[in-house]
Amino acid sequence: MAVPSAEDRVSQALAAWSAGDRVQALSVLDEAARAGADSARYHMLCGIVARQTGQLDVALAAYRRAIEREPELAEAWFNLANTCVLQGDLPAAVEAYEATLRLNPAAFQAWNALGSTLTALQAYARASQVLRHAVRIAPDFAESWNNLGRLCWQVGEVGEAIAAFRRAVALAPERAEFHSNLLTLLHYDPDCSGAQIAAEHRAWAERHAPAVATAVPARQSDPRRRLRIGYVSSNFRHDAAGVFIASALCHHDADAFEVYAYCEAPDADALTARMRAAVAHWTETWRLDDAGFARRVEEDAIDILIDLNGHTGRGRLRAFSRRLAPLQFTWLGYEGATGVPAMDALIADANVAPVSGDLHGMEGVIRLPYSFQCWTPPDAAPTPAPRSSREPVFGCFNKPAKLNLGVLASWASILLRVPDARLVLKSAAYADPMARERVLAILTQHGVAAPRIEFRGASSYAEMMRQYADIDVALDPFPFSGGATSCDALWMGVPVVTLRGERFSANHTVSHLAAAGFPEWIADSQEAYARIASRLVTDREMLAMLRLSMRGVVAEAPLCNGRLFTRHLEIRLRTAWQAWCAEAQR
Known part of the structure; x- marks a missing residue:
């Protein structure tokens, strides 16, 4: 019988790999290497194996060797591009995808x-x-x-x-x-x-x-004992959710609550380090599948498991559906209830989830006083500076998706009321003309001259905070209002005008303003919204006073009082646990 050639072995290895037999594929690939395999297909398969085992540098080198031997091999270019994406080299990935498509224009993937x-x-x-x-x-x-x-x-x-x-x-x-x-x-x-x-x-x-008919995990039904609380999030860092999560993680009473943090993303920064140091247990769960995640939570015997992602990226709602803890709540990272039957309650407040409101048969509601969130101010932010220009300037630093036709029409009416005012819009998306043109077209259709609108693109967080020095009044969008963006503005001495709405997402800023002590900037109608904004932006003395005094007011308000907020959160968690214990003892 003829001895298989190196290329025969490459074909066998590729077939085994495609069939899911990784052990056989690696064995035959090793035989091919010993037989002197050096073809493009051989190196491409080496790249595939390396990428699957996390050796991205090895994979890149292998794909490049494959391309050197067969520059027309579209599949090698495609695999190279995919690996560049994994390494974060997006410009190189674009070049490799374009090469793929030059060779195979029908490659829809x-x-x-x-x-x-x-x-x-x-x-x-x-x-x-x-x-x-x-x-x-x-x-x-x-x-x-x-x-x-x-x-x-x-x-x-x-x-x-x-x-x-x-x-x-x-x-x-x-x-x-x-x-x-x-x-x-x-x-x-x-x-x-x-x-x-x-x-x-x-x-x-x-x-x-x-x-599903899953048994509730057994726990000691002692209403007074130290509770194990698990927080699940991909946002344990400085971002729009992390600046609110930190207040709770950093202020729990360690004698009454043993805190577990399940980290669903590899990203980390200084705020991550602060949160990690504050909790009793920190577990990197982002590599685990749902079954592995569930096993870890069950091993930790969590009493109350709190979802901080909802339907946003990297969430664990399907794992929550297995009932991993006696009590399961969702809080903070999403725009309301999740709809998952195993989720017992949404943690909210009376502004985002009014007592008279209706979640349409989804989760129950646990309402906190003041606000459903507590903001962590940045460690370093520029001191609010007096505005040097006398020209009134409105601003909004929210993403373009929040600026719908109704919002832009309302803002146009405000600009027409204050004919010497300008509007500054800032978001990373505005670096591209596609995002700018939509907004500008709508505003000009409503009679606002294009030179009155200024677009600003991405910047560092520190630079974004400095740019609030150019803004007199921040306009909050609706029905999806700002969150951390509104808090940033208040911290920089810029008043925020918001419109109360009927859904959770419409009332983030309503909640923040109430907790910061500025309910007078909350409008109940679009007419009132325009009136408050127009009056504020033309009151130079008031704006000057707010610019210099607002940070001190906000710093002392419930919006930034992590200890006060967490005590109230703990009271609600303890009350819910006591109710569970009473039911379990029946």
Whole structure:
């Protein structure tokens, strides 16, 4: 019998790998290496193996050797591009995807990946062209529709984003993350009712996290004992959620509560270090699948498990559906209830979830006093500086997706009331003309001259805070209001005007202003919103006084009082535990 050649062994290894037999594939690949294999296919398979085992540098080198031996091998270029994405070298990935498509223009997966990478690079106009081509040539590939939805979301085309996500869900109903993207976008849509939002959440739960007859984990039903509290989040860092999470993690009573943090992302910074040092147990769970995550929580015997992601990225709602703790709550990272039957309650307050309101049959509600969030001010922020210009300036540093037709029409009416005022809009998305043109077109249609609108792109957090020195009054969007952005403005001495709404997402800033001590900037109608904003921006003495005094007021208010906030949170958690114990002892 003839001895298999090196290339024969490469073919065998590739077949074994494709069949999922990794042990056999690696064994035969090793034989091919000893036989002197040096073909493009051999090096490409070495790259695939290296990438799957986390050796990204080895994989890149292998793919490049494959390309050196066969420059026309489109698959090697595609694998090279995918590995560049994993390493964070997005410009190199774009070059490799483009090379793939020059060799194989019908490679719809490469079109999709190129569009996704361009979106990450904020090259939105180009990404739009690429992703629209991707869905034209492969209209049944759900991934492209999802990425098109993400692109439209980032540039503010919410209606088109919702349509794209619906298409992705229809094509791949098993992909929970596509459906979660749709749920999140519905909160941005002013035309979507609370009942419609709730119905879509229930549909997600029925498909991905249905109610199951799972026994409640056994725990000692002692209402007074030290409780094990587990927090689950991908935002244990300085971001829009992390600046609120930190207040609770850093101020728990360690004698009464043993805190476990389950970290769902590898990203870390100084705030991560502060939170990690404050808790009794910190576990990196982002590498675990849901089954592994569930085992870890069960081993820790958690009494109360708190979800901090909801339907945002890297959430664990499907794991929560297994009932991992006697009590399970959702809090802070999402725009309200999740719809998951195993989630016992949403932690909120009377502004974001009024007692008279309706969650449409989803979770119960635990209401905190003051606010459902407590903000952690930045360690270093510039001192608020008096405005040197006499020209009135409104500002909004929120993402374009929050600036719907109604918001922009309202802002246009305010600018027409104050004819010498300007509007500064800041977001990373505005670096690309696609995001700017939509907003500018709507405002000019309502009679606002283009020179009165200034767009600013991305900057560091410190630089963003410094740019509040150019703003007199911050305008809060609706029905999806600002969160951390509103707190940033208040910290820099800039008043924020907001419109009370009917849904959770509409009332973030309402809650923050009430907890900061400035309820007079909360409007109950669009007319009142315009009136408050117009009056504030023209009251130079008031603005000057606020600029110099507001930080001190905010620092002493419940909005920033982590100890006060956490004591009230602990009271609610203890009360819920006592109720569970009473029920368990019956």
